[in-house]
Amino acid sequence: MNRFEEKTVSSDLLFEGKIISLRVDEVELPDGKRAKRELIDHPGAVAIIPVTDDGKIILVEQYRKALNRSIIEIPAGKIEPGEEIEVTALRELEEETGYGANQFEYVQSFATSPGFANEIIHIFVAQGLYKIDKPAAGDEDEFIELMECTIEEAEEMVLDQRIYDAKTAFAILYAKKILKD
Amino acid sequence: MNRFEEKTVSSDLLFEGKIISLRVDEVELPDGKRAKRELIDHPGAVAIIPVTDDGKIILVEQYRKALNRSIIEIPAGKIEPGEEIEVTALRELEEETGYGANQFEYVQSFATSPGFANEIIHIFVAQGLYKIDKPAAGDEDEFIELMECTIEEAEEMVLDQRIYDAKTAFAILYAKKILKD
DSSP states (O other), X not given: OOTTOOEEEEEEEEEEOSSOEXXXXXXXXXXXXXXXXXXXXXXXXXXXXXBOTTSOEEEEEEEETXXXXXXXXXXXXXXXXXXXXXXXXXXXXXXXXXXXXEEEEEEEEEESOTTTBOOEEEEEEEEEEEXXXXXXXXXXXXXXXXXXXXXXXXXXXHHTTXXXXXXXXXXXXXXXXXXXX | OOTTOOEEEXXXXXXXXXXXXXXXXXXXXXXXXXXXEEEEEOOOEEEEEEXXXXXXXXXXXEEETTTTEEEEEOOEEEOOTTOOXXXXXXXXXXXXXXXEEEEEEEEEEEESOXXXXXXXXXXXXXXXXXXXXXXXXXXXXOOEEEEEEOHHHHHHXXXXXXXXXXXXXXXXXXHHHHXXX
């Protein structure tokens, strides 16, 4: 898929952080003209839709500094260097919820902000959940609270914007679909 | 929603671009410890799910430099300064597809990458579509191709990753739901 390709003329790395880096590329457009692209590099992430045996989904509430508020999301986390996405998914489910899963299925992957970032989120659905006795701890700068809710409760939280992110909006529609089938 | 609030201790603006800017905030965590947050500011965007009278959705293919490939998405675009989101939605639908819509309905809003960016996408569904005689042109550095497809065709494009972004993944499930109801 390289239709309307924008060839890189030059690339300027302006910031290299612990999680993201920023560069400005000059590109040649299909008509030969040039343009600048402001781009964020991100290692990618995994998100899990955990569905309990009685048809609830498990969500986590956490503060998101980028939004200056807390929101309620499906469990998710960054891929560590060299880590297989299936391992990230199991690890994040355990760290954020304390659950393991007997059924773990890959759903799909998508870019979150293709206009400026290369972050890809890989979505899994986890069923056959069981509590892990002594689950691994998550990041020490991460404060989260766990909740279980029905699809209807989740839809209410979309309406009042307590749920307010793309992967979770997708997850609710997806969970609804598999629970109906 | 300020549970687990992270208070800003200091904020360092490191890049101010045409579309995004980057800052690193030092924050105080709920336990009194400190951490750094790498944050992107973005003006926000609107995306439209255009559903034709015969139940197809209209998609646009464009090159995304951040991903180094072209992908197929629902029409979308940035909010201009001071612009109402309903105006952005109508403008982007016209510029990117050449269509107007008799029914325009707000669906929901969500952050695309709450871990590092404040970009919010506002989703609308457009029905009762009609072709505009001389539609307004879009950005001059934007090259797009239009297509109409059924939900089944869109789902195939998800599987082979021609469709590869969060808002479009959401849009397909949403369109499927309203077309079934």
